[in-house]
Amino acid sequence: MSEMSQPLVRHKTVQKIHLTVVQIVLTLFLITFLLPAIWMVSSSLKASTEVFAHPIVWIPERPQWNNYARIFEILPFGRFLWNTILVTGLAVLGTVISSVMVGYSFARLNWPGKNLFFGLMISTMFLPEIVTLIPRFMIFRELKWIDTFYPLIVPHWFAVNAVYIFLVNQFLRGLPIELEEAALIDGANRFQILTQIIIPLSKPVIASITVFALLQHYNAFIEPLIFLRSMDNWTMALGIRALNDTNVQNWELVFAAGTMMVAPVLLLFIFAQRYFVQGIALTGFGGR
Amino acid sequence: MDLPLRSVPSIRRNRLRDWTAGYLFAAPFIIGFFAFYAYPMGYSLWMSFQKWDLLSPPKFIGLANFTKLLQDPISRLSLYNSFYYTVLAVPLQLLLAFSLALALTQPLRFRDLYRGGFYMPILIPIVASAVVWQRVFHPEYGILNEVLGWFGIPPLKWLFDPALAKPAFIIMSFWMIGRMMVIFIAGLGNIPVSLYEAASLDGAGAWQRLRYITIPMMTPLIFYNMVIAIINSFQTFIPAQIITQGGPENATLFAVLNIYRQGFEYFNMGYAAALSWEFFVIILGFTIAQFYMSKRWVFYEE
Numbered sequence: 001m002s003e004m005s006q007p008l009v010r011h012k013t014v015q016k017i018h019l020t021v022v023q024i025v026l027t028l029f030l031i032t033f034l035l036p037a038i039w040m041v042s043s044s045l046k047a048s049t050e051v052f053a054h055p056i057v058w059i060p061e062r063p064q065w066n067n068y069a070r071i072f073e074i075l076p077f078g079r080f081l082w083n084t085i086l087v088t089g090l091a092v093l094g095t096v097i098s099s100v101m102v103g104y105s106f107a108r109l110n111w112p113g114k115n116l117f118f119g120l121m122i123s124t125m126f127l128p129e130i131v132t133l134i135p136r137f138m139i140f141r142e143l144k145w146i147d148t149f150y151p152l153i154v155p156h157w158f159a160v161n162a163v164y165i166f167l168v169n170q171f172l173r174g175l176p177i178e179l180e181e182a183a184l185i186d187g188a189n190r191f192q193i194l195t196q197i198i199i200p201l202s203k204p205v206i207a208s209i210t211v212f213a214l215l216q217h218y219n220a221f222i223e224p225l226i227f228l229r230s231m232d233n234w235t236m237a238l239g240i241r242a243l244n245d246t247n248v249q250n251w252e253l254v255f256a257a258g259t260m261m262v263a264p265v266l267l268l269f270i271f272a273q274r275y276f277v278q279g280i281a282l283t284g285f286g287g288r
Numbered sequence: 289m290d291l292p293l294r295s296v297p298s299i300r301r302n303r304l305r306d307w308t309a310g311y312l313f314a315a316p317f318i319i320g321f322f323a324f325y326a327y328p329m330g331y332s333l334w335m336s337f338q339k340w341d342l343l344s345p346p347k348f349i350g351l352a353n354f355t356k357l358l359q360d361p362i363s364r365l366s367l368y369n370s371f372y373y374t375v376l377a378v379p380l381q382l383l384l385a386f387s388l389a390l391a392l393t394q395p396l397r398f399r400d401l402y403r404g405g406f407y408m409p410i411l412i413p414i415v416a417s418a419v420v421w422q423r424v425f426h427p428e429y430g431i432l433n434e435v436l437g438w439f440g441i442p443p444l445k446w447l448f449d450p451a452l453a454k455p456a457f458i459i460m461s462f463w464m465i466g467r468m469m470v471i472f473i474a475g476l477g478n479i480p481v482s483l484y485e486a487a488s489l490d491g492a493g494a495w496q497r498l499r500y501i502t503i504p505m506m507t508p509l510i511f512y513n514m515v516i517a518i519i520n521s522f523q524t525f526i527p528a529q530i531i532t533q534g535g536p537e538n539a540t541l542f543a544v545l546n547i548y549r550q551g552f553e554y555f556n557m558g559y560a561a562a563l564s565w566e567f568f569v570i571i572l573g574f575t576i577a578q579f580y581m582s583k584r585w586v587f588y589e590e
Binding site: 019022023025026030032033034035036037039040051052054055056098101102104105106109110111112114117120121124126127128129130131132133134135136137138139155157158159160165189190191194215218219221222226236237240241244251254255257258259261262265266268269273276277 | 305313315316325327331332392394405406408412415416417421422424429519547551552557560561571575
């Protein structure tokens with residue numbers, strides 16, 4: 001007995017040391033990894049003299065909350081925030097509704113040409129965005145949609161992001177079909193099945209695509225840059241870029257704007273971490 | 289099911305109803321596909337044969353845009369920049385994400401917190417992370433040179449040095465490995481424990497288990513992450529657009545930034561369309577080549 005347990009004990013000790021080393025290395029690495037973010041938050045509260053101090057000041061002596069107020073005086077960030085919320089909200093709503101419908105059709109219904117369109121859907125995921133961005137600009141220009149929110153919202157009511165359809169499709173394929181068959185025999189139509197059976201069962205995947213779409217539209221940069229012109233229509237992302245261009249020397253203000261834009265996303269992540277991880281594991285897409 | 293009891297017409301009627309419902313529910317995508325993919329792509333193809341500055345009407349110029357892009361030194365440089373960036377960034381990202389995933393599948397304390405921490409930068413809006421990294425690399429007041437200074441490395445000029453600007457963007461890209469890491473973690477969790485147990489009984493050490501079990505079992509996901517990362521890296525340009533505007537000396541003028549500029553800054557719409565098609569063909573070629581080569585090294589369980 002004791003002869004047997006001796007190497008086992010040694011093995012356990014070795015493993016414990018090994019794990020402790022991994023833990024320490026990871027901790028140091030994580031701190032380094034997050035240093036830019038920590039620096040951003042800390043610098044957003046610095047006085048302008050502290051920003052350029054050597055060695056680096058990590059904790060501002062007197063937090064300058066005023067920095068946050070000042071960015072609202074330089075540019076109408078309240079307006080930008082409202083625009084961002086409006087565009088993001090409507091685009092996400094369209095994404096979720098259209099993706100659930102299309103995903104259901106691909107997963108459960110049979111119609112001629114389905115396989116062709118499924119293949120086309122998958123192939124759009126590999127299409128570089130720039131290829132369609134240029135002609136889309138021309139089309140929206142002809143429609144007189146430039147400098148309106150339509151180019152940022154309308155396409156998303158037509159399930160243009162195949163990733164979300166794919167996510168719904170994958171999820172629905174994992175659901176048992178018996179409930180739907182029973183409902184069909186009871187005389188329910190497809191619309192009733194979708195709204196009364198599928199949607200309640202699909203809450204996890206709907207949550208996943210909602211958080212991903214929220215992130216995507218909140219973070220969007222290039223499309224607002226191309227499609228929006230007047231400052232009244234700018235989103236947060238455009239506001240921060242303008243602040244960065246016009247206040248190159250005022251690092252604390254740029255950092256305050258950055259922190260302000262990150263804060264809601266981090267809150268969302270803390271509450272919805274499960275859905276992020278689930279979504280990525282399900283498709284491998286998501287995030288960026 | 290009680291199929292024999294159903295009459296044939298009812299089945300046919302059901303199928304017809306199924307078809308109608310199918311098209312109806314898929315309609316957003318079908319319409320969206322034609323409106324926002326097929327038609328724009330056709331439009332873009334037509335544009336690539338035109339000279340069009342948006343002020344005067346488009347003029348057909350045959351293949352001139354395509355002969356131009358083959359000779360244009362700036363466009364060729366932009367492709368080189370994207371190649372350089374992709375070829376160096378992707379393997380390092382894969383290595384980093386894989387190592388992190390290995391470490392974060394060990395029975396550590398506060399494991400979820402660590403996972404969340406490494407994933408977190410992905411959530412930071414691209415504009416916010418760009419303006420922060422722009423300053424991280426600042427030669428005088430940035431934290432990178434400060435941290436390097438602790439190890440006795442003299443301050444570098446990073447984004448102001450044409451030789452270091454691309455490496456700086458590669459370093460910045462490591463901030464975005466969270467997505468890869470999560471995929472690897474999910475995959476590592478799916479490797480059957482019995483394989484490791486059997487190997488241990490045969491006397492395999494930790495290194496051998498990694499070499500002969502973990503890595504072969506993970507090749508499909510390594511391949512998957514690689515394909516996606518190459519497509520993404522090749523398209524990277526927003527950070528460069530915000531931070532360096534392509535400089536210094538065009539060192540960070542990436543392929544898509546060049547196309548973007550030709551289109552939306554210089555309004556050479558036809559030329560930009562032609563460049564975007566060239567870019568598309570290159571990416572497509574690379575992706576197909578990877579799938580072809582994957583047969584040699586990706587291990588699929590049957």
